[in-house]
Amino acid sequence: MLWDLSNKTVPEPEATPGEECAICFCHAANTCLVPCGHTHFCSYCAWRVFRDTAKCPVCRWQIEAVAPARHPPALRTEERS
Ligand SMILES: [Zn+2]
Numbered sequence: 001m002l003w004d005l006s007n008k009t010v011p012e013p014e015a016t017p018g019e020e021c022a023i024c025f026c027h028a029a030n031t032c033l034v035p036c037g038h039t040h041f042c043s044y045c046a047w048r049v050f051r052d053t054a055k056c057p058v059c060r061w062q063i064e065a066v067a068p069a070r071h072p073p074a075l076r077t078e079e080r081s
């Protein structure tokens with residue numbers, strides 16, 4: 001049996017076609033700032049900003065937590081007529 005040694009990389013957020021991190025432009029923007037809800041940052045940059053200034057670079061809102069952003073739900077307006 002052969003061991004696949006090439007499969008040794010650290011799992012990293014893959015760049016999605018959607019959006020790149022607004023800070024490093026390197027990783028996928030997969031992190032959500034709480035409570036402002038901005039999702040323009042990868043987890044690395046989000047945590048760095050959180051530890052550094054704890055303020056959202058976009059809106060300057062105080063960051064209270066950093067949460068993983070799931071794939072943004074399809075914009076769906078569930079209106080009842
Ligand atoms: Zn980043």
Ligand SMILES: [Zn+2]
Nearest residue numbers: 036038056059
């Ligand atoms: Zn914000």
